[in-house]
Amino acid sequence: MPLVPMKQILDEAMKENYGVGAFNVNNMEQLQGIMSAAKDTASPVIVQASRGALKYTNMYYIKHMVAAAVEDNPEVPISLHLDHGNSLETCKLAISLGFTSVMIDGSLKEDSKTPTTFDENVEVTRAVVDYAHGFGVTVEGELGTLGGIEDGVGSGKVKLTDPDEAVKFIKATGIDALALAIGTSHGAYKFKARPELAMNIISEVRSRVPDTPLVMHGSSSVPKDLVDIVNRYGGAIPDAMGVPIESIQEAIKLGIKKINVDTDGRLAMTGAIRKFLAENPSEFDPRSYFGAARQAVYEVVKGKMIAFGTAGHMGDYKPTTLDEIKKLYAI
Numbered sequence: 001m002p003l004v005p006m007k008q009i010l011d012e013a014m015k016e017n018y019g020v021g022a023f024n025v026n027n028m029e030q031l032q033g034i035m036s037a038a039k040d041t042a043s044p045v046i047v048q049a050s051r052g053a054l055k056y057t058n059m060y061y062i063k064h065m066v067a068a069a070v071e072d073n074p075e076v077p078i079s080l081h082l083d084h085g086n087s088l089e090t091c092k093l094a095i096s097l098g099f100t101s102v103m104i105d106g107s108l109k110e111d112s113k114t115p116t117t118f119d120e121n122v123e124v125t126r127a128v129v130d131y132a133h134g135f136g137v138t139v140e141g142e143l144g145t146l147g148g149i150e151d152g153v154g155s156g157k158v159k160l161t162d163p164d165e166a167v168k169f170i171k172a173t174g175i176d177a178l179a180l181a182i183g184t185s186h187g188a189y190k191f192k193a194r195p196e197l198a199m200n201i202i203s204e205v206r207s208r209v210p211d212t213p214l215v216m217h218g219s220s221s222v223p224k225d226l227v228d229i230v231n232r233y234g235g236a237i238p239d240a241m242g243v244p245i246e247s248i249q250e251a252i253k254l255g256i257k258k259i260n261v262d263t264d265g266r267l268a269m270t271g272a273i274r275k276f277l278a279e280n281p282s283e284f285d286p287r288s289y290f291g292a293a294r295q296a297v298y299e300v301v302k303g304k305m306i307a308f309g310t311a312g313h314m315g316d317y318k319p320t321t322l323d324e325i326k327k328l329y330a331i
């Protein structure tokens with residue numbers, strides 16, 4: 001199966017009302033862990049690379065690692081998505097590398113720090129939609145800003161999405177999916193207490209724009225057991241807290257279909273490597289500790305695929321191609 005447009009994965013998830021995790025990748029073991037989880041739970045999957053990941057992998061490695069994942073898992077629908085594209089140029093680059101989906105985060109300026117006005121956001125998002133749809137590539141936009149900063153992205157300030165603006169934004173830009181700010185935050189230190197998320201924003205946007213899949217960023221759960229492993233073996237991550245899985249499940253029921261997960265994979269890998277090296281001080285074969293990290297990512301991602309309801313949906317549909325989607329956009 002070739003890489004599929006993210007639009008197909010999300011539209012299918014809309015039909016059956018389940019969520020799909022979008023997992024950040026930076027290296028081979030992380031990708032292998034994610035793919036094994038998808039295969040074993042029979043789940044479609046979105047793998048996403050941030051600008052930081054493009055830089056870290058010198059672009060070509062991410063491109064060819066994902067090509068290897070496709071070859072190794074012909075039965076799994078996989079979409080390759082650019083996470084937090086900051087400009088039309090970055091989106092063009094991702095499309096040239098074969099990404100089947102891009103996010104243009106027009107909620108922030110090109111510096112990925114300064115919030116934009118509504119009109120500035122519409123303008124850059126519309127330009128990306130015009131370009132990407134010409135290739136059949138899916139576009140995710142964002143309205144409102146999250147808390148926290150991760151991979152250099154974020155204003156650090158929360159601005160919840162205004163549902164009226166969201167409806168206007170979707171219509172004005174022609175985007176395929178919209179990331180909402182409902183009070184989540186990027187990174188491991190999201191909250192000091194159980195977060196109150198603005199679930200009403202999801203319901204309201206969903207009721208007025210029922211065909212547009214909604215996206216939740218900053219939705220790692222930062223499970224205590226993963227944080228504890230890191231800390232027990234020499235790490236120093238003070239009280240961290242994420243979004244409880246039950247809140248994500250509720251959000252999925254209300255209309256969230258793409259759930260971004262980055263931090264939990266990082267914590268899992270770091271904990272596994274720390275633990276392995278602490279317990280095996282004479283070991284110096286990188287395959288041993290990277291293998292442990294790969295297994296830890298596998299466990300985390302597998303749990304999410306089951307919790308989000310993605311498991312079992314791998315064979316529900318025939319994969320479409322960018323060319324087929326391109327024709328739909330042209331109508």
Ligand SMILES: [Zn+2]
Pocket residue numbers: 084186217218260
């Ligand atoms: Zn994000």
